[in-house]
Amino acid sequence: MEYLINLAILFGIYSMLALSLNMLIGMGGLVSLAQAAFYGIGAYATAIGMTSLGLGFFTTIILGIVVNAILAFVVGKILARFQGDYYAIVSAGLSIIVFSILQNWKSVTHGPLGIFGIGKPEIGSYTFYSNTAFLGLVMVFTVAFYMLYQWINKSSFGRVLKALREDEHLTHVMGYKTKQYKSVIFVLSAALSGIAGAFFASYIAFIDPSSFQLKEGIFLFTIIIVGGLSSAIGSVVGALILISLPEVLRFVGLPYETAAQLQQMIYGAMLLLMMIFKPQGLFGKYRM
Amino acid sequence: MKKFLLSLCMVLALVACKDEKKEEAQADTKPVVKIGVLYPLSGDSAFFGDSAKKAANLFFKEFDATKFKYKYQLIWEDSQSSPVRAAMATHKLIDYDHVDVIYDMHSGVSIAVSPIANAKKTLHLAFAQDRAISTGFYNWRVVTSTKKTGEKMLSALKKRNLLNVIGVVENIAGTMSLYGGFENVAKQDKDMSLETMSINPGERDFNLLLQKIQSKKPDAIVVSLHAPEIDIFMRQARMNEINIPIVGVQSFTFLKDKSLAEGSWYVDVAMADKNFLERYKASSGDEITNFAENFYTLLQVTTTIYESFDGKEKPTHEEFIAKIPVLNGVISPIGKLVVDKEEQNVDSEASIRSIKKGIVVAIEE
Numbered sequence: 001m002e003y004l005i006n007l008a009i010l011f012g013i014y015s016m017l018a019l020s021l022n023m024l025i026g027m028g029g030l031v032s033l034a035q036a037a038f039y040g041i042g043a044y045a046t047a048i049g050m051t052s053l054g055l056g057f058f059t060t061i062i063l064g065i066v067v068n069a070i071l072a073f074v075v076g077k078i079l080a081r082f083q084g085d086y087y088a089i090v091s092a093g094l095s096i097i098v099f100s101i102l103q104n105w106k107s108v109t110h111g112p113l114g115i116f117g118i119g120k121p122e123i124g125s126y127t128f129y130s131n132t133a134f135l136g137l138v139m140v141f142t143v144a145f146y147m148l149y150q151w152i153n154k155s156s157f158g159r160v161l162k163a164l165r166e167d168e169h170l171t172h173v174m175g176y177k178t179k180q181y182k183s184v185i186f187v188l189s190a191a192l193s194g195i196a197g198a199f200f201a202s203y204i205a206f207i208d209p210s211s212f213q214l215k216e217g218i219f220l221f222t223i224i225i226v227g228g229l230s231s232a233i234g235s236v237v238g239a240l241i242l243i244s245l246p247e248v249l250r251f252v253g254l255p256y257e258t259a260a261q262l263q264q265m266i267y268g269a270m271l272l273l274m275m276i277f278k279p280q281g282l283f284g285k286y287r288m
Numbered sequence: 289m290k291k292f293l294l295s296l297c298m299v300l301a302l303v304a305c306k307d308e309k310k311e312e313a314q315a316d317t318k319p320v321v322k323i324g325v326l327y328p329l330s331g332d333s334a335f336f337g338d339s340a341k342k343a344a345n346l347f348f349k350e351f352d353a354t355k356f357k358y359k360y361q362l363i364w365e366d367s368q369s370s371p372v373r374a375a376m377a378t379h380k381l382i383d384y385d386h387v388d389v390i391y392d393m394h395s396g397v398s399i400a401v402s403p404i405a406n407a408k409k410t411l412h413l414a415f416a417q418d419r420a421i422s423t424g425f426y427n428w429r430v431v432t433s434t435k436k437t438g439e440k441m442l443s444a445l446k447k448r449n450l451l452n453v454i455g456v457v458e459n460i461a462g463t464m465s466l467y468g469g470f471e472n473v474a475k476q477d478k479d480m481s482l483e484t485m486s487i488n489p490g491e492r493d494f495n496l497l498l499q500k501i502q503s504k505k506p507d508a509i510v511v512s513l514h515a516p517e518i519d520i521f522m523r524q525a526r527m528n529e530i531n532i533p534i535v536g537v538q539s540f541t542f543l544k545d546k547s548l549a550e551g552s553w554y555v556d557v558a559m560a561d562k563n564f565l566e567r568y569k570a571s572s573g574d575e576i577t578n579f580a581e582n583f584y585t586l587l588q589v590t591t592t593i594y595e596s597f598d599g600k601e602k603p604t605h606e607e608f609i610a611k612i613p614v615l616n617g618v619i620s621p622i623g624k625l626v627v628d629k630e631e632q633n634v635d636s637e638a639s640i641r642s643i644k645k646g647i648v649v650a651i652e653e
């Protein structure tokens with residue numbers, strides 16, 4: 001049971017990440033691979049804040065949001081000039097830069113040795129020390145993310161984003177400041193990723209740059225592609241599948257000499273089949 | 289879609305509702321000691337897991353399992369050398385498999401496992417050097433300390449009068465920890481001049497770096513690099529006709545093409561004795577052990593302590609830890625073991641190795 005609770009915590013964290021990324025890609029059509037960078041900044045804000053500055057968990061969440069928002073605002077201004085593939089490439093560049101900073105700014109991030117001993121969230125005198133309590137907190141935030149997604153999706157802001165996704169030029173001609181819309185959703189998505197990062201750091205209690213590489217951004221992208229673009233439920237289901245599938249495969253009675261390799265092959269094959277039969281994702285409302 | 293999600297939920301539910309008692313009943317009369325092995329079994333570092341499996345086969349072939357008071361069961365999980373995957377696998381090993389001991393390797397993985405093992409009061413034996421791993425009562429390391437490898441490197445350099453050296457270290461937890469041990473002792477030595485340059489994993493062009501090093505005219509270059517960077521570095525050093533001695537902190541162990549460091553020497557954790565190397569080769573057919581001797585030692589450490597109990601009931605983790613000092617002086621494939629209670633490490637002597645005709649050989653100094 002305890003194992004499932006841990007799995008559920010990870011599922012919750014990745015659901016938050018997928019929802020924040022789907023706002024950007026699914027709603028806005030802005031293919032960003034920088035999500036892992038903002039996720040990492042949020043995680044490091046919590047790790048450094050809690051272990052070096054003595055801040056509380058929730059204060060470090062705010063710190064992560066602020067740092068991410070500022071960075072995303074600056075980078076968003078640059079990214080707003082790009083569209084389609086170029087947007088993806090430039091965002092991938094940001095991911096690589098952030099990873100490089102995390103890896104090399106050793107006096108602050110401890111480089112590849114990482115930061116350990118990250119504490120659990122506290123409210124007053126209550127510490128979310130048990131995994132069940134931690135899961136409860138993660139789920140509260142996951143539901144809040146879900147509701148925020150749905151609210152934005154139905155709002156006029158969300159409708160403009162979807163129009164922008166379908167035809168940016170036309171949306172601009174209709175009088176909407178498309179660059180501003182792109183910047184706002186980029187900042188919002190980055191800030192939300194930082195929250196997920198904070199939970200990840202507190203849950204794992206140890207972080208190093210390897211968890212926030214470009215490949216993590218591609219993994220998050222895969223989650224929303226499998227679940228379906230522009231769909232809140234798709235983000236959550238995508239996270240459920242991609243997080244739990246490799247864990248489920250641990251229980252398949254494969255011969256131990258080749259189990260690890262076979263598990264990865266099965267995992268890859270299942271994703272491939274899913275894409276063949278459901279190219280728009282399981283709950284996708286929009287196809288790239 | 290509904291069917292897929294339903295089946296996924298059913299599998300997860302089955303996992304949750306597994307009947308533990310039934311599993312216990314299936315075991316024979318001896319108490320079963322479950323050992324969770326969290327090693328890289330896929331990806332770039334999978335060869336370590338492969339060697340560990342071969343070492344386990346050799347261990348159980350050599351020790352008559354019927355004479356053991358306990359039955360030892362290994363449960364293998366792939367760490368993928370990733371802290372996140374390792375953390376999930378640790379939860380699985382502890383909560384689902386109910387393992388008594390967890391083995392793992394690589395500092396990044398071991399540091400992620402440590403807080404979980406400690407919180408769940410499960411014994412954790414790591415073949416990794418970072419001191420942070422040994423935080424908490426239940427986390428121990430079984431590895432040559434970085435202090436010993438550092439001291440060995442320093443004395444080897446001084447013996448050869450190589451006093452002005454440039455270090456090239458890769459930004460990876462393991463290589464940095466090992467190099468850190470050398471850097472610490474070198475900085476305290478008045479005769480030694482050490483300048484350190486770092487590279488990032490994934491870097492492929494070392495030509496400029498090599499030229500820069502050459503312009504500084506050091507007595508030697510000390511590399512602490514992982515695969516595949518070490519192969520690329522050595523190849524480019526050869527292409528640039530670098531005639532300064534290149535020596536290594538562990539690095540040459542990771543060389544795929546050992547001929548690139550033919551005749552060079554390096555310092556590493558304790559090396560397997562000749563006898564073990566012959567037995568290992570005869571059993572697995574492999575010349576190169578990839579730390580198989582260390583996995584063998586992990587098993588020897590575990591069984592030595594367990595077998596010192598009466599075999600009627602499994603000792604608690606606390607009882608096991610209290611008995612760790614019995615390992616002092618135990619002869620293993622990596623030599624005599626020394627228990628360092630303060631560091632929570634079962635230490636061994638560092639080795640100086642050389643590569644001759646593509647084979648790693650020990651140098652007696």
